[in-house]
Amino acid sequence: MPETLLVSLWRGGTDGRYVSYEVPMRENQTVLDVVTWVQRNADSTLSYRFACRVGMCGSCAMTVNGRPRWTCRTHVSKVASNGRITIGPLENLPIIKDLAADMRPFFEKWQQAKGRFAPSKARTDPIERIAPDNPARVAADAAIECINCGICYAACDTVRWNSDYLGPAALNRAWTLVNDVRDAANVERLTAVAANGGCHACHSHQSCQEHCPVSLNPTRSIAGLKRRTAQAYLRGEIKP
Numbered sequence: 001m002p003e004t005l006l007v008s009l010w011r012g013g014t015d016g017r018y019v020s021y022e023v024p025m026r027e028n029q030t031v032l033d034v035v036t037w038v039q040r041n042a043d044s045t046l047s048y049r050f051a052c053r054v055g056m057c058g059s060c061a062m063t064v065n066g067r068p069r070w071t072c073r074t075h076v077s078k079v080a081s082n083g084r085i086t087i088g089p090l091e092n093l094p095i096i097k098d099l100a101a102d103m104r105p106f107f108e109k110w111q112q113a114k115g116r117f118a119p120s121k122a123r124t125d126p127i128e129r130i131a132p133d134n135p136a137r138v139a140a141d142a143a144i145e146c147i148n149c150g151i152c153y154a155a156c157d158t159v160r161w162n163s164d165y166l167g168p169a170a171l172n173r174a175w176t177l178v179n180d181v182r183d184a185a186n187v188e189r190l191t192a193v194a195a196n197g198g199c200h201a202c203h204s205h206q207s208c209q210e211h212c213p214v215s216l217n218p219t220r221s222i223a224g225l226k227r228r229t230a231q232a233y234l235r236g237e238i239k240p
């Protein structure tokens with residue numbers, strides 16, 4: 001194992017550049033460990049984002065050697081090539097500074113896709129029982145463990161070409177709610193995801209599914225939304 005790693009980090013805003021640092025190599029070192037070493041030992045002004053360090057919060061995603069990854073769960077040994085590694089902010093999002101991308105467009109699209117639960121019952125109503133093997137619950141469960149990391153959004157070519165596209169994570173979230181029988185906002189939600197920039201803009205090339213660190217399949221959720229919105233048109237539940 002070489003003793004040092006040559007790490008190129010994006011520095012500055014959109015008009016920034018890559019700057020190289022020599023970082024000591026360690027066994028079982030993660031990409032986030034490398035970034036943290038630079039911030040603590042070489043340049044304390046380096047900006048980046050993380051919280052849990054254990055793959056739960058989704059905040060540490062960056063572009064590593066051209067591919068979006070969760071950096072706290074990505075080992076250097078898996079991605080370094082000839083002792084080198086290049087790390088930048090997530091793509092398809094504005095850059096705040098250095099390795100910190102601005103996640104606002106990502107979360108604004110969750111709002112546009114009506115990604116918030118709308119209760120159909122009051123606090124005093126009895127709690128609804130939902131069988132775990134109910135097909136709608138099974139469909140929701142398969143998509144629900146999203147950690148909001150933005151990796152699928154950064155990997156999606158349709159987002160890159162069409163800034164209005166809601167993107168895989170927001171649509172995946174909408175699909176979980178469409179399958180939640182307790183939710184009361186599905187006409188609004190299906191109308192939102194059927195509009196321009198919604199599910200029908202996805203061309204199903206599965207980059208989102210390929211890169212998702214928790215093995216979700218937004219492409220499958222979006223295919224479900226395409227079917228469900230078509231049915232809703234035919235039944236007159238939503239308007240073209």
Ligand code: SF4
Nearest residue numbers: 156202204205206208
């Ligand atoms: S399948 Fe759809 S949402 Fe996923 S990366 Fe491709 S275009 Fe984007």
Ligand code: SF4
Nearest residue numbers: 146147149150152212
């Ligand atoms: S669907 Fe996967 S890649 Fe996309 S935000 Fe959720 S966890 Fe991250």
Ligand code: FES
Nearest residue numbers: 053057058060072
């Ligand atoms: S720091 Fe929380 S997922 Fe990486």
